[in-house]
Amino acid sequence: MKHDGVWRAIKVQNPDWNLKVATMTCRRLNCGPAVSAVNRPKYPQEDAWWIGSSCRHSTLKQCVTVNHQQISDSLDVTCSDSVRLMGGSHLCSGRLQVKWNQVWSSVCSDGFDLQDAEVVCRELGCGSPSGFKGKLYGEAPEWNTEFLCGGHESGLLHCDHSDRDTCSPGTTITLTCSGAMRLVGTNSTCAGELQMKVHAEWRPVVDEDWYQNRDQNWTSVVAAVVCSQLKCGSVVASDVEDFGSKRPVWWIESSCFQSAASLQNCLGLTDVYQTIYSLQVICSDLLVQPNISVSPSHDEVQQQKVKVVMGSNFSIICSTRPQYPGGSFQLVFTSSSTTFNYVLPTVTHWAVFLFPAAEDLHRGTYTCIYHLNVFSYNFSSTSQSIYLIPSAPLMDLIIRLVVHLLVMVLLITVTCFYFKKKTLSVETRSRNEETNVLTDLQ
Template sequence: MERRVLMVFLSLWSSGLRAEHVSTAVPDDVRLVGGASHCAGKLEMKHQGEWKPVYDQYYDWNLRNAAEVCRKLDCGSVVSIQRTKDSSPTLDTMPFFVMYEPVEVIHSDESSNLEISCSDSVRLVNGTNLCSGRLEVKSNQSWSSVCEDDFDLQDAKVVCRELGCGGSANLQAMPFGAPVLTKEFHCGGRESTLLDCRSSATDTCSSGKAVGLTCSEPADVRLVGGASQCAGTLEMKKWGEWKPVDETDRSLKLAGDVCGRLDCGSVVSNRRREEISHGFMWRIESDCDESSLIKCSTKSVYSSSKLEITCSDSVRLVNGSTLCSGRLEVKSEQSWSSVCEDDFDLQDAEVVCRELGCGAPSVLQGALYGEMQALVWTEEFQCKGSESVLLDCGRSGSTKNTCSSDKAVGLTCSEPDDVRLVGGASRCAGRLEVKHQGEWGTVHNDLWSLKETSVICRWLDCGASVSAVRREDSSGRPVWLINPLCVQSKSTLRECVTSKSSPSDSCLEITCSESVRLVNESGPCSGRLEVKSNQSWSSVCEDDFDLQDAEVVCRELGCGAPSVLQGALYGEVEALVRTEEFKCEGNESALLDCGVSGSARKTCSPRQAVGLTCSEPDDARLVGEPSRCAGTLEMKHQGEWRPVTHWYSKWDQKSAAAVCARLVCGSAVSTNIIEDSSYRLVWWIDSSCVQSTSSLRECLLETDVNECYTGLRVICSDFLAKPIISLSPSIDGVSEAKQQGPQFLRGSNFTIRCSVEPQYQGGMFQLIFTTSAAAQNYTLPAVNHSAHFLFSAADHTHQGDYRCVYHVYVFSQNFSSESQRLCLYVAASLTDLIIRLFVLLLAMMSFIAGICLYFKAKRGQDARRTLGSVGGCDGWGVDEEAVGGWKK
């Protein structure tokens, strides 16, 4: 029988553990009844004037929720939360607390009450967990801090016990956050509550600091059935019950947390043991980031497996980046000590690496993972190298008293040989197999992308990732489940194996390039080129690489044609530089198939390493609309076009914007998820990946899910074709100036035509005419996808820039697209030219006449001036009588 019951929404997760600053998330009408005080008992809520019990049938309450109830009731810290069976609830009196959203509740006779115990008079606030914080004591209905001077370790043990935490305690000073209690406690250490201790009055607090207290977490995890407390089946205690743990998403991280909580060494292995479960188990939330595992646990009713963990008993590597690296520490007499580098050699390191389930030691260097801690191992190990554990090795008889602080053993073991590609043409191609728990098996995961493939290729020291496809598999090998997000973030694959899956008829086939890769890239098709030769990777000098070489590399990597070839585009050249020049013809399958120069090159400028950008392959499109920039997203993968649907993360405007950018279609205008009734085979895509990479194909997920009911519709800003602007000249003609553009003669008629390729019906055209002084607009409806703007008697006012803008209403929005600019000039007519020529000739004739008159007048003046000078010059003049006589 189903029935919708009362829903009360709580926002407890965001409240944290800071009692003074949390939001009031729990309703005012809650109470605890049936306990020793108002701070303990069965949880009830008042609804419509009636108190009703709160049941916990489907949502699993945890200590954080209970802590909020304690705070609301002005009690102290939460001590415990339990469920007590109630076999006879009635539906009309069954309130139900849920988080975030309503649910349909099916009634069951196995419903249980929630019983919460809060401390009456003590609490820890502003801590990192429920067992740490500044101590406050309730007296006279108010909370007060306790002076550090008046509190010792015995007092602290009583508080830790009262709060249901572990027995060990650590004291530290904290700033006051409340009034100061004027009491000094004198606990014997065995009291049940702090207020049971003797106390005396005090007036001052000389230190000016409050008590900060950290209790150990309660013993809530254990390993049972193994050779020691550091190995066995994981069990967790919650609500007073020890139950096995079922966990599927992050088993190796969980194993590391458990080893640390049990004060064991590093995690060696974890495996899932199939077993039919009778009753419920605890399950660890995969996305929980709490320091206490119990806060992350929920109830798992149905499970067929248990988790077995093995930790090293007495060695661990700390501060390392992987499970196989870190500063070496050894446990002796319940304390951990660093090991001095002087007392440790390669044979000792081999034993440690073997004990931790790692490969052979690769780096042994002092202070590599932090300086020596306070405790130092005082004996020298004398291992032969064949021992199973370090403490089985012989040791020197004398102890060492000193060791330089920067010489703690820093050890890096190689990762175990736990991944391979088999059945391909080389070790860099084939079926992906992983070795886990000593057994090789294929990989099963529905959500595998090229990003994970790139990591696999890097681990195998192959080149770039080329493809990852799912193939039929009849090998009969075991199947391991892999968390793909873990693969991207971890440095070893064994950290990402979660469990053994049921047999599968498919496997993951990966292809990596063998000898070329692009590094420092923003996507799989760009980066600094490196070539592998003699088991080492070398950069290529730009002087020795041309476009034909680049075409071969892009083809080998499964990318499109090269678009950018530029030195130092993706970082400077590395130390190793290839010493031969490639001489490709452009049609080779791989770069190493190309010929090379006979002579070796010795030098290369450090800023001349080949930086190569290949275009992305034509593997994405938008279909279903008369535009390449609008429609339903489809992608080509494994040679097949399919619609795309998003996986897990939200598909939003940012994801659509990445698609538009990839298709060179401008920005995203709108996007939505549409129903797809065709039941077509689909590809899945990680929308969060789409927003962080330039390559869409990198975000496709290999999946066995082949049918989907939704598709992704994307509308980009450039989905409209650009209008075309053109001229229709009249009989007066039009000429084309060499650099200015079209010219019309003054007085002629002309028509500007705006048109667009057929995409959508209707719309209108706007003609924008711009001069240096003003702008004018003309508007006409689109008829047969065009409009004609007629202008008569052209004059200088028609000279300027013209642009066509097409406007149309589609997809419930107004859109527009603009044409290129047309520059129009108006030239003078033939009559104007004749008149101007005649005026020019008259002006020239007048100018010439004036010049002639000027020079004529000037010559006359010069002649008269010359005659006057001859008659007046003595000795040089002419004797008129003589002349006259001669004449005579």
Template sequence: MDQTALMLLLCLCSSALSDELRLVAGRSRCVGRLEKKDLGDWEPVIDWNWDLTSAAGACRQLHCGSVVSLQRDENYNVEIVCSDSVRLVQGTNRCSGRLEVRTNQSWSSVCEKDFDLQDAEVVCREISCGPPSVHQGALYGEVEATVGSREFLCEGSESALLNCSSRKSSGRNSCSPGQAVGLTCSDQDNFRLVGEASRCAGRLEMLYQEEWRPVDVYSSYWNMNSVAAVCAELDCGSAVSARDSKEASKRPVWGIWSDCFQSGSELKNCLPYDENGDRSHEIICSDSVRLVQGTNRCSGRLEVKTDQSWSSVCEKDFDLQDAEVVCREIGCGPPSVHQGALYGEAEAPVGSREFLCEGSESALLNCSSRKSSGRNSCSPGQAVGLTCSDQDNFRLVGEASRCAGRLEMLHQEEWRPVDVSSRYWDKNSAAAVCAELDCGSAVSARNSKEASKRPVWGISSDCFQSGSALKKCLPYGRHRDQSHEFICSDSVRLVQGTNRCSGRLEVKTDQSWSSVCEKDFDLQDAEVVCREIGCGPPSAHQGALYGEAEAPVGSREFLCEGSESALLNCSSRKSSGRNSCSPGQAVGLTCSDNFRLVGEASRCAGRLEMIHQEEWRPVAVWLHYWNMNSVAVVCAKLDCGSAVSARNSEEASERPVWWISSDCFQSGSALKNCLPYDENSYQSHEIICSGLLVEPLIFLSSSTDGVSTGRKQGSELLIGSHFSIMCSIRPQYEGGSFQLIFSTSNYTQNQTLPAVNHSALFLFSAAGHAHQGTYRCVYHVYVFSYNFSSISQPLNLTVSVSASPTALIIRLVVVLLGMLGSVLVLYFKARRNQKSGPENNHHDEGSRAEGSLEEETAV
């Protein structure tokens, strides 16, 4: 394809794309409500995920220059203002790039000879960015569009570049390479903290559309990582704390999505929406200290802010008392490690001040210090790396064990019950809590309701997706009557498994976890463990299933009877002489499922039930997400084939059910992790899977060999012998039919008979070589408004002129047994005749004669 044709194709593609979007009801084609063409109709765009980056893409697609602003109207429609006549291209963000100006429907670059600082100020204002920080050539690539020949003469106060005076740049119709204007506008400072003495503490506010308002962040994802992003954006050190505050009356706020706070680079592209609310967020940042490049907010290389710049600290100038102050200042627990080279080399200059804290100060800069004379530099790897321990901010209360009870969280120095969004709350979440508290595996969890509403900490279930996230959760206060109660196994756990009911077994003794050697563990022990962690009976227990033991293998042999409630309730004895296990011999345990289908003749059809807290109940699933994919997961998990149908059934009165989230059914591996909660409902679910039928049986019967089944490797017939094949199935459903399929390497044929008493008999005349091949029985039945079928094992049949030695031996044995039987009959008759008197001889002779006649007649 030549270059002209390629350019034409690109133009056509661009035109087609631009036809999919348009801006309407604005003062120009580049301003207004965004609409998208869908199946020939124009529909307003309503999308909460749109931000300034998305809007910039729409402006480019519409050939409308750079994005100026984006907002939502009262109906949440997206409204965009594009700059129309100027744009920055090939930049690192929307406020930088090579400047292009639109004249006569085409875009052209600007020569830096024709552009000065006042012109740059106008352009940066026009595209809603901060003042220009750089404007020079060759910053953002060579010119791809024609360079214009117009010199701009802006005064600096104009609202748009094309509103400025200009004149033709005579004699300068072209630019030397690298002289097209590249412009970098500074981003606006559109976040601030107000209401406290420090600029790094207070209520979070945002500037948008030239108006400062409090920010209300969608709390489901608002956590300490989000707060850390704000502190970093404001150059305020580490995040210390955050809380939600409520005011007496609703006032305008900027609502914002927490996705904006996933990284600092996205903060300035956040698109708020106008709402009235009574909630805002109050944040405290450390102001003068921060930990960078760590694995979480409580670890990293220490940097201190002095004279508006950050510098590392040399480990020679820092001791344990200093570390205690820093950890307290950033809202973390006591220091566990402070040494050099933990978190990368210093990127900022290393400070030359020695800190002399006593350990009780509230901030590092409140400590005494002195100049570290003669030590103005640190050797490589000696910048302080600090690890503070996380605070224990979760607990279980109300039961005799610390590993059971109501979940509570410490926040703002107050312990409250926790209310987690139930939609995603499952046993993975419960497992995260148990792991966080070093309490073994999750056994059970339930929602509890109290008589009166009281303050709780509302928390997002996202916090429980992994244990590492728990301490970053940022709760919000509310009044509810709901909390969560847990039971953890305390002393046993399964690790590195595919779900909570499988893994390598570890037992806790003397506050440490150790694996168990398979020599010291049997089926009765496994039954106890599976029951203890709230799973079904053991299906497998053997070594090397779930990785090598990472903890020392215990030296105790368990002697469970199988009925105990906990492994440590079992008798045990020291495994003398077996203090260690060979590699791969640590016990790996797999416990079975907790779902079933009941109420029909087949285990693969019926009402869905779940066992929880040792009680089987119908399952009621949130119908909004319950679909055939969910049903397919159930069928697959029960080894019942694929999903055929499902329906919701309603009963006359409410009865106890296990309510469960449909998220549990997104994958088969998640089923065992589902955490139900106790409710009453009229609703249950009835499911039919394709594996509805049991397997039919196939039998061969012949005049010479008797009966054999398809479970044998093969059956052999003598040529010319009569034979029959019987198909049968265990009684499940009335009626149906059997199809006998005969196949060879060359062809396949079949015949069908109705099922009578759950079987059918196929008769054959003298066997010939044409009967050699494979036979299968297929049972077909129509039930539940669907056709189902099930196929038997194959029966392989051969036909031979002479029987095999085995067959001959069998026949010889049969003949000999028959002859022996005849001899025995004659013998016993003779004995009986001898015992009879002469008076009976005439009668016996008459009977024998009659018998002989019958035999002759028969012959």
């Protein structure tokens, strides 16, 4: 920034303000939203313009403070000048808009696919897409051209596009990216060491409030935000563990979470710190969803209703993807009049519930629930439900069909005979009446 006729790097006194300063910078340069704000090392040390965190002015120049201390790191800002996500809970979610001819326009949802979403999330430095959908807003989307991305492009406006000029659904695409965040080191994506990706580099995350004050409450706040953003349910446990050797880390200012719903908004990143600690998080949706299937086929049930032959043996199979050893399956049966629970231990991640003969009392809804104790906590995961219908064997159906056909033929025959007899009776009566008339005339 140029101040008093001198260009210098910017140093923010409070890292909590990094993203705020970055937002003001990108807006002033008309470069779209701020994607990231990271403290980068500067060697050798040099003078800088310091930005006071207590400043309430609308421009950065009004927030410059006099500080003759030289810096070893300065603020590195990345803006997106062509794509942004607006109105979401954090920088990596919201309504998709593109900038064309200096005008921001919302993008039509029609034809927007996963490849398009991958390009947007990567361009914004927000990891991979975790969900997108069309949504109605107060006004129709202005950008109707369909993007035809292959998924490898560096920017959304670098993708091929169609010549479409209308938006049939009238909805705007709303996109959520993962935010370049992950939990690693376990057999689940919802438990492990918290890592974040900044400028293509993954590093562990340390809660600076815990590091300075050993305040476990702030660590729980961080964990809750992580579980929410990763769509892993609620936080079960969090702790700071000793890795054993120092590593470069990204710092999190968790005290700013009091009203923010985004981890990205509270990054106080720096390249100059290393530590032996890292944040471990366990979320409630630790287990994958189990599968439920019915014999004789062990294929996963694709429809909600399944038929079995009346009187035949059948089995309901509960299974899950290998994550952790052990556990048990609970099969829940619910009908209009009763509810039963059956429990079996898993054998190589399977449990088979045998039924000797299908009867009408087996008609109802079945659901598999996988239970497991891991990390000293109890977890469970529920499959989709199926509705089982015992039906008659094929021969019985054929016999019933033949009987129905015979009954129908008999009814038709009797009906025809009745109407034929009635018709003859009417004709005979008519002839008799004609004969009587002729007799009277003679």
